[in-house]
Amino acid sequence: MVARCSSAVIVGVDAREIIIEAEVGTGLPGLTLVGLADAAIRESRDRVRSAVEHSGLTWPDTRITVALLPASLRKRGSALDAAIAVAVMAASDQIPAQMTVNTCVLGELGLDGRIHSVPGVVATALALRGSGRRLLVPVSEVDDAGLVPDVAVGGVRSLAHLIDVLRGDAVPVPPGQAPYSERRSAGAGIPDLADVRGQSEARRALEVAAAGGHHLAMIGLPGVGKTLLAERLPGLMPPLDDETALEVTAIWSAAGMSTEGLLREPPFQSPHHTASASSVIGGGQGGHLRVGAVTLAHRGVLFLDEAPEFSRNVLDALRQPLESGRVRLARAEANAVLPARFSLVLAANPCPCGRGMGVDARCSCTPMQRRRYATKLSGPILDRVDLRVGLERPHLAQLGEPGESTAVVAERVRAARERACARWTQDGVPWRQNASAPGPYLRERCPPDESGAYLLRTAFARSALSMRGADRVLRTAWTLADLEGRDRPGVDHVAAAMALRGEESPWAA
Ligand SMILES: [Zn+2]
Structure with a gap:
């Protein structure tokens, strides 16, 4: 039978x-x-x-x-x-x-x-x-x-x-907990923003990144706290809702990683710059599809420290998830489309020797080396990064200043996200975050107020801004307005957004 x-x-x-x-x-x-x-x-x-x-x-x-x-x-x-x-x-x-x-x-x-x-x-x-x-x-x-x-x-x-x-002679062991109950409380594993002293501009950029869903690049000397800051971004993002938490937990479970219950925190992944394309993007040999860091970072943060040191393969392969929120892995025996929608945080030294920044810069790199380093990330990846900040070593006086806590900043982020979500829902568009708003739509339908528009126009006219640069400024300006609870970006928001795209950094575009 x-x-x-x-x-x-x-x-x-x-x-x-x-x-x-x-x-x-x-x-x-x-x-x-x-x-x-x-x-x-x-x-x-x-x-x-x-x-x-x-x-x-x-x-x-x-x-x-x-x-x-x-x-x-x-x-x-x-x-x-x-x-x-x-x-x-x-x-x-x-x-x-x-x-x-x-x-x-x-x-x-x-x-x-x-x-x-x-x-x-x-x-x-x-x-x-x-x-x-x-x-x-x-x-x-x-x-x-x-x-x-x-x-x-x-x-x-x-x-x-x-x-x-x-x-029918025995009963199975029931789950020891009700669905959706948590063994780890939200935010418990994420370090607090209050621990980071100084770096007010970078802290502000983190808040804006969390509020608008923007990708972020940080450039600065080794040891100024780029990693400390990046690790705190998941804590500023809202906890995962029920469906998203299940989605992310299922991904981690499928990858064979223990989650100790439902994952409520946005995940954080920081692959090393020597990591292979299959460990960052996913892939592998035979019928076994390995889940990459981009998929483990789904609904969370992917942090690439020393980003220009990653292999060209890896950086090029990041374009697909950045554009579509997915990676398609094709193998002879199996095809799979894996989710990979994350907030990208890039960190880089100012130049290959790491000393080419600040008042007492003692850079030993040739101009060629510096240029090659800065252009490694240019184009498709950096085009999607709205926020680019430079980090200086904090002054001694700033080190004593207590910073705002994660809870305080996360509350502003939550309110700003709600505002943006309500606006985009009302407009009947498919995106819910400012970072996802297409440039042409923003330019036509969502301009800043008159003085803000004037500032944007004059910067564009004197070639201080490219068209893509202007779109990035406009997206960020909306997030700044949302953070302040304003209905429309004004000249202050546009000016602040221009500063947050890092005109003076080597990556300005
Ligand atoms: Zn150098």
Whole structure:
């Protein structure tokens, strides 16, 4: 007879359902696995058999055929073990076949029959949401799977426990917490802005970046606090709402990273400049798609310290996520589109030697070296960076000044975001943040007031601003107006926005 059980594999960050069909027939004893399966699944033959025999169950001493469908999808990993065992048990009448029809089973089997953790339970639960089907996962994962509402989730300890649950002789372990409850409170892991002394202009730029969704570049001597500042940006952004928190948690779960519950903080990723394109953008060999830092930074912050030192490959590959909020990874066996919508923060030294800035600059770089360094980021990437600030070493006097706390600044950011969101919703446009507003739309429909428009026009007329530069200034001016609760940017906002695009920095454009 043929029995079925369903399971799932992760492709990119999404769960794809796998139907497992088992047939116990007549013939020489042995298990044949049909369907494209890699080495791990061939090994699972031995694990499944050993687990069954250690669980007080009977391994059918005849010919067994197991098909993993769809056959075209390359399947990896050991998450299908438990479902394969269930299908074989159902095909050999050791559990009622109808009990497995509406159940999705995830878990790796140990040789002794224990069920071990697998990545991707949150993504799998999300895929099953509202389907009416039950999801059984390793007991260590039941709390994570239980974060997703509208799915019946249960934890199983061992194959024997799983079979008892499917026979109706035992109950699975329920999630120990209600959906959406948090084990970590929002903001708990993010350092406070009050710890950063001085750097008022850069602090202001961080606030503007958080309020308008703008990308930010910081240029300054090594050790002036660029990393300290960047790490504090997620704390200024609003906590992730329910749906976004689930989306981000599912991504991290699919990547095999522990989140200790629902992720409420916008994530922060800071790959090193020697990192490969596949670790920053995603990719990898064979059927295994590795999730890159751009996807782990989805709905959060991607920080590239010493940005001009990143390889040309990596910098070029950033264009796609910056334009579309997604990365498309194509491999022979699998295609995946991964989400990658993040706030970009670039940091750079003023020049390759790192000393070419400030009053006592002792730069040893040649003009050629300086130019090559500054142009490494130019063009498509820097065009999308609205805010560019220079950081000087703070004076001794400034170091004593206590800065505003994250909570105070985050409250202004929240109010400004609400204002912008209400405006764009009322206008019937698809974007919700100022940074996403296209230049032509802003120029035609959302000009600043008369004096602001005059300042913008004269800067453009004397070639102090390019058209793209003027668009960036206008976007930032709207965020500055939103932060002050004003209906329209005025001359002060335009002037401040011009200062925030860093005319004097080597990256001015
Ligand atoms: Zn130098």
